Amino acid sequence: MTTFSSPASAEVSEIDRSARWPLAFLIFASLGWLVASGVLALLNTLQILNPAFLADCEWLTFGRLQAIQESAFLYGWAVNAALAVGLWILVRLSAAPLRGGNFVAVGAVFWSLGLLLGLVGIATGHMSSFALFQLPAYIQPLMLAAFAAMAAPGVLAWTGRRERATFASQWYIVAALFLFPWAFSVAQVMLLFAPVRGVLQPIIATWYGQNFLSLFLGPVAVAALYYLLPKIKGQVLPAYDFAPYGFWALLIFSSWMGGRHLIGGPVPVWLPTVAIAAASMALIHHIVIGLNLRSLFAPGASLVLKFAAAGFAAYLLAGLVDAVFSMRGVALITHFTYFEQAQLQLFLAAFSLIIFAAIYYLGPRLLGVAWPSTTLIRAHFLASLIGFPVLVLVLALAGWRQGLELLDAEISLRAIAAHTRPWLQVAAAAQALLLFGNLTLFAHFARLLCAQRSGESLAQFRQPQALEATAS
Amino acid sequence: MSDQNPLHNDDPRLEQAAATDESLIRAHDKASAGAPDLHAAYRLLPLALLFIFSGLIFYGGTYLNRYSAHFSGEVFDERQLPGGEVQVAQVDPIALGKRQYTLACVTCHMPNGQGLPTVYPSLVDSEWVNGSEERLIRIVLHGLKGPVTVKGETFNAAAMPAFGQVPTSGYNWSDERIAAVLTYIRQEWGNEAAPIETATVAAIRSQIPARTEWSEAELLAIP
Amino acid sequence: MKNSAVFFLGLFAVFALSWAGVVLGTHGQLGELAPHFDEMEEKAFPLRQSGLAARGQQVFQDLGCIACHTQQVRRPDYGSDKARGWGERQSVARDYIYQARPLLGSNRAGPDLANYGARAAEKEMTEADMLVELYNGGDERPPHRFLFELRKIVGEPSPKALHGVAPEGYELVPTERAENLIAYLLSLKQTYQFAEARPYEGDGETEGGAE
Numbered sequence: 001m002t003t004f005s006s007p008a009s010a011e012v013s014e015i016d017r018s019a020r021w022p023l024a025f026l027i028f029a030s031l032g033w034l035v036a037s038g039v040l041a042l043l044n045t046l047q048i049l050n051p052a053f054l055a056d057c058e059w060l061t062f063g064r065l066q067a068i069q070e071s072a073f074l075y076g077w078a079v080n081a082a083l084a085v086g087l088w089i090l091v092r093l094s095a096a097p098l099r100g101g102n103f104v105a106v107g108a109v110f111w112s113l114g115l116l117l118g119l120v121g122i123a124t125g126h127m128s129s130f131a132l133f134q135l136p137a138y139i140q141p142l143m144l145a146a147f148a149a150m151a152a153p154g155v156l157a158w159t160g161r162r163e164r165a166t167f168a169s170q171w172y173i174v175a176a177l178f179l180f181p182w183a184f185s186v187a188q189v190m191l192l193f194a195p196v197r198g199v200l201q202p203i204i205a206t207w208y209g210q211n212f213l214s215l216f217l218g219p220v221a222v223a224a225l226y227y228l229l230p231k232i233k234g235q236v237l238p239a240y241d242f243a244p245y246g247f248w249a250l251l252i253f254s255s256w257m258g259g260r261h262l263i264g265g266p267v268p269v270w271l272p273t274v275a276i277a278a279a280s281m282a283l284i285h286h287i288v289i290g291l292n293l294r295s296l297f298a299p300g301a302s303l304v305l306k307f308a309a310a311g312f313a314a315y316l317l318a319g320l321v322d323a324v325f326s327m328r329g330v331a332l333i334t335h336f337t338y339f340e341q342a343q344l345q346l347f348l349a350a351f352s353l354i355i356f357a358a359i360y361y362l363g364p365r366l367l368g369v370a371w372p373s374t375t376l377i378r379a380h381f382l383a384s385l386i387g388f389p390v391l392v393l394v395l396a397l398a399g400w401r402q403g404l405e406l407l408d409a410e411i412s413l414r415a416i417a418a419h420t421r422p423w424l425q426v427a428a429a430a431q432a433l434l435l436f437g438n439l440t441l442f443a444h445f446a447r448l449l450c451a452q453r454s455g456e457s458l459a460q461f462r463q464p465q466a467l468e469a470t471a472s
Numbered sequence: 473m474s475d476q477n478p479l480h481n482d483d484p485r486l487e488q489a490a491a492t493d494e495s496l497i498r499a500h501d502k503a504s505a506g507a508p509d510l511h512a513a514y515r516l517l518p519l520a521l522l523f524i525f526s527g528l529i530f531y532g533g534t535y536l537n538r539y540s541a542h543f544s545g546e547v548f549d550e551r552q553l554p555g556g557e558v559q560v561a562q563v564d565p566i567a568l569g570k571r572q573y574t575l576a577c578v579t580c581h582m583p584n585g586q587g588l589p590t591v592y593p594s595l596v597d598s599e600w601v602n603g604s605e606e607r608l609i610r611i612v613l614h615g616l617k618g619p620v621t622v623k624g625e626t627f628n629a630a631a632m633p634a635f636g637q638v639p640t641s642g643y644n645w646s647d648e649r650i651a652a653v654l655t656y657i658r659q660e661w662g663n664e665a666a667p668i669e670t671a672t673v674a675a676i677r678s679q680i681p682a683r684t685e686w687s688e689a690e691l692l693a694i695p
Numbered sequence: 696m697k698n699s700a701v702f703f704l705g706l707f708a709v710f711a712l713s714w715a716g717v718v719l720g721t722h723g724q725l726g727e728l729a730p731h732f733d734e735m736e737e738k739a740f741p742l743r744q745s746g747l748a749a750r751g752q753q754v755f756q757d758l759g760c761i762a763c764h765t766q767q768v769r770r771p772d773y774g775s776d777k778a779r780g781w782g783e784r785q786s787v788a789r790d791y792i793y794q795a796r797p798l799l800g801s802n803r804a805g806p807d808l809a810n811y812g813a814r815a816a817e818k819e820m821t822e823a824d825m826l827v828e829l830y831n832g833g834d835e836r837p838p839h840r841f842l843f844e845l846r847k848i849v850g851e852p853s854p855k856a857l858h859g860v861a862p863e864g865y866e867l868v869p870t871e872r873a874e875n876l877i878a879y880l881l882s883l884k885q886t887y888q889f890a891e892a893r894p895y896e897g898d899g900e901t902e903g904g905a906e
Contacts, residue, residue: 016826178706261801262799268548270541552895
């Protein structure tokens with residue numbers, strides 16, 4: 001076993017300094033995209049409420065704006081933030097300074113630049129039409145290269161770790177960094193550059209989308225939970241000896257779940273069947289992490305843990321909802337409706353809340369200074385805690401009603417739209433609230449960036465104790 | 473609070489850590505071996521988990537087995553199994569026959585099957601159409617030439633061409649089409665004779681060597 | 696999990712499994728699908744897209760119409776697709792083999808379009824009717840005025856101009872994109888039969904999952 005030199009055991013050390021500017025830039029960019037996508041989401045919902053809104057602006061037809069919003073959220077906010085949090089945790093756990101930080105910085109710049117070009121591309125009519133994979137073909141290779149540049153230092157942090165033993169957070173993040181480029185490049189080649197034939201395209205698109213969500217975004221969020229909980233509570237996770245089962249269950253099953261978006265569709269029937277079965281079996285993962293992380297539900301006074309607990313609850317619920325609502329009898333109602341958007345929003349809410357928790361935790365450490373304002377954090381928490389559940393709930397209810405009415409051929413689509421409208425008005429309000437909350441985080445992080453680091457600010461960090469191994 | 477001292481535990485501006493990263497890894501590495509079973513007691517948790525996991529996998533496996541259609545690429549309905557029946561598209565002989573009739577026959581025999589008096593014989597109520605399958609099939613396969621009597625009326629210069637897949641035929645209709653068009657004329661316009669099978673047409677065609685059109689006398693010699 | 700090599704091997708194996716199953720497996724099953732020759736019609740189905748329709752599909756795709764319209768019919772006893780007149784039979788993989796990008800869609804804020812061409816023919820909608828609808832929008836569908844050009848009438852008015860929408864002395868002419876889009880919509884038909892698309896004739900007991 002290696003004995004640590006003294007700076008490595010300090011709460012803010014050489015390790016954080018090595019990662020400071022690349023990761024701060026990543027977080028800043030991700031929050032910028034989050035705010036932008038919030039504005040776009042609001043505009044997009046207003047377009048449903050009033051179809052003529054922005055209709056004469058060809059750049060922002062409903063379909064294009066939806067694709068732009070989705071891409072800005074997923075590739076702008078989610079990927080950047082996931083990389084920032086994932087890299088930081090990997091570096092902390094490797095107990096060695098970040099190697100290749102310049103790659104992260106360069107990759108982050110090109111990723112955001114490529115994304116911006118891609119969004120302009122969608123606006124001018126080059127969207128791919130695949131859900132969760134809308135960016136135009138010409139920008140995709142650049143995105144892959146930029147991702148590789150950002151992920152490589154993560155792999156270096158794994159291989160160069162000081163401890164031979166590994167922690168659950170590391171498994172999840174390394175898996176995410178390793179599997180995403182694989183799925184991403186397969187999708188690029190088979191959908192855009194050498195497109196496969198007919199319905200194979202939607203099949204591969206759903207496979208990619210599923211992997212993107214549950215093998216990239218999901219694992220990073222879970223890794224953050226595994227890290228934050230014992231770090232803040234100072235307790236060994238209970239039933240930790242089962243953690244590997246949870247990890248491998250996620251990997252084995254979730255990648256087969258994409259076919260549930262094709263139930264009743266023109267694909268061989270075994271594909272949705274496998275997806276439905278896999279969605280149930282993936283619950284093994286949720287049960288295990290539920291056992292490991294159950295003390296999150298007693299977060300105490302810690303605001304970080306409250307964020308994390310809200311996200312964790314959403315994550316578990318999303319897994320359960322995926323399993324239950326992909327069954328054929330229920331999917332008959334929910335398929336093709338707002339309910340499916342509610343499912344996606346629930347998962348993304350889980351991801352966002354957990355990443356918010358991680359950002360609130362790592363921000364001061366990364367920049368060596370505490371957050372400037374308590375009020376802003378509380379405001380963000382309140383906005384998120386009201387905004388996300390309301391958004392998901394109204395979308396789910398609107399979708400359920402829409403689904404029931406779609407089954408009755410006597411009810412016209414126009415009447416269905418009229419019936420869902422009140423729900424969507426509430427959804428727009430929830431989106432506005434979320435936008436406000438995310439703006440506070442953005443502004444707050446900007447203030448944190450400008451805050452003065454000093455010996456005094458560093459003195460605010462308490463030296464943590466060593467964690468005692470206790471029987472689970 | 474003083475800036476010189478660590479911030480209070482519950483201050484949201486700075487979440488204080490309670491454990492070092494190094495000890496986090498080591499303590500969990502120790503825990504991953506499981507708690508030592510000092511009392512040789514059954515631990516309930518592993519058993520319960522084993523039970524739940526088996527249940528989930530059993531459910532998933534059963535569902536998969538029942539609704540996967542043996543992983544066939546040609547089944548789009550989860551209740552169906554591949555290849556149970558012969559998956560040949562069924563063509564309605566009447567529809568196909570009608571189509572063939574309007575393609576070719578209609579020019580002489582007219583849409584109502586009445587033909588033209590003295591030139592083209594009528595098919596309605598005709599003893600040729602409703603009578604012997606053997607004769608009727610031969611007429612369409614190889615054609616008919618020379619005088620012929622239909623419903624008491626004599627047509628002196630019948631010139632029905634060959635339609636079957638035989639030498640000298642300009643049409644080359646498959647046996648299936650011939651069976652279909654014959655079934656059609658035998659059941660249209662009030663005709664009520666039995667349908668004609670593709671196999672019967674095929675059998676007759678394969679028996680007969682290459683030949684020219686039939687004459688009435690030759691046909692009447694056949695049962 | 697102390698051994699990096701084993702860990703990565705596990706990751707690789709697990710993901711390769713789903714990749715092989717979902718991506719390569721379906722590719723093996725569907726990659727070589729051939730059109731079906733229909734004896735009745737003496738044509739092979741699905742029909743190939745005309746050049747206009749193929750360009751129209753690009754217009755449909757780049758405007759993001761897929762956000763509200765699906766192009767996949769579910770079987771008659773699963774959902775109301777048939778009752779709503781969206782199609783007589785289930786869509787199957789073979790229907791899409793000639794489409795450069797199958798736009799199955801996932802949201803039905805608007806009607807399914809898999810058989811739009813057949814419906815339009817049945818309702819005897821002309822291209823001009825459809826262009827007017829496209830210009831004005833309707834129900835929940837936004838207007839698409841940017842696909843039309845308002846111009847001064849110089850000499851003979853254009854025969855393609857929409858009637859009764861332009862002010863005096865002007866005419867409203869569809870752009871090429873609008874015409875391509877209409878050609879594409881009119882080409883959408885799944886009115887032929889495939890053996891694999893025929894409804895399931897079960898023994899009535901195994902209705903599980905359908906109801």
